[in-house]
Amino acid sequence: MTDTALTSRRIALAGASGTIGAAVLRRLQDDGHHVAVLPRATLAEPLALAQALAEQGCEVVISCIASRSGAPKDAEAVDYGANARLLKAAQAAGAAHFILLSAICVQKPLLAFQHAKLKFEAELAASGIGYTIIRPTAFFKSLSGQVARVKAGKPFLIFGDGNLTRCKPISDDDLARFIAGCIDNPVMLDKVLPIGGPGPAISLREQGELLFALTGQEPRFRSVSPAMFTYAEKALSLGAPFSGWFAEKAEYARIARYYATESMLVLDPATGEYSAELTPEYGSETLEEHYERLLAD
Helix, strand or coil: CCCCCCCCEEEEEECCCCHHHHHHHHHHHCCCEEEEEHHHHHHHHHHHHHHHHHHHHCCEEEEEECCCCCCHHHHHHHHHHHHHHHHHHHHHHCCEEEEEEECHHHHHCCHHHHHHHHHHHHHHCCCCCCEEEEEECCCCCHHHHHHHHCCCCCCCCECCCCCCCCCCEEEEHHHHHHHHCCCCCCEEEHHHHHHECCCEEEEHHHHHHHHHHHHHHCCCEEEEHHHHHHHHHEEEEEECCHHHHHHHHHHHHHHHHHHHHHCCCCECCCCCCCCCCCEEEECCCCCHHHHHHHCCC
16 A cells, blocks of 8 residues: 545545544544444435535545444344445535445354445446445454453463454554545555454464563463354344344354454465465554553553
């Protein structure tokens, strides 16, 4: 990725209330762009949405929205539906570029929210508007759930031996800078871009070892079998035809198993295996620095 001369643009941003969206908003404002933040409620009103974009004269639309639960109804409503309405409004307003924050996991779609994301990706690519689809690997936030646990002297939870999966996590600010760098950058136009943070790829066990080293403790791990999620899914699926609650909980079990067993890296099309070498790296913030800040707080 190369830096380009900055031109102030009128930008509509959806998803600014989320962690990544908030970082994107800060980056865009620091770069001197005029940003119209679109509340989530606006995305449910097609006419109001189109009017808002037209009134702002938006040249670029950035979507950082995502379903909060990953449940099928939520995924269809947000990952696909809200984005589809935003795309139509962007076209009606004459926007030239639509930047979508997607996810690296859609490469191997086994879950409802992944299929919803892919459905919109395909619609965006076929729409005729200039587009950039960004598929980041893991976020720092998603790898921070056990910081307090380790700080309190408890064992770090791993799946299997802790080496089943790997990722190249990227910080909020580095990802925001990458997203903002796609504006007015012809190299990034009409592309699907996987992106990770500075390597090397790290396993769950290595995340734990890093936390223990930073807290001055001997590593202590407790292994959980991913098979427990398979058993839970099978049991919950029995009630799925009769209850939306069971269907939703079964999907949660599938989501948990997916993240316990699948790496967040680029899939090598030649081998069908995840490849750290093929996963692009960007930015300078490391997971170790992030952990140090959390531990200091």
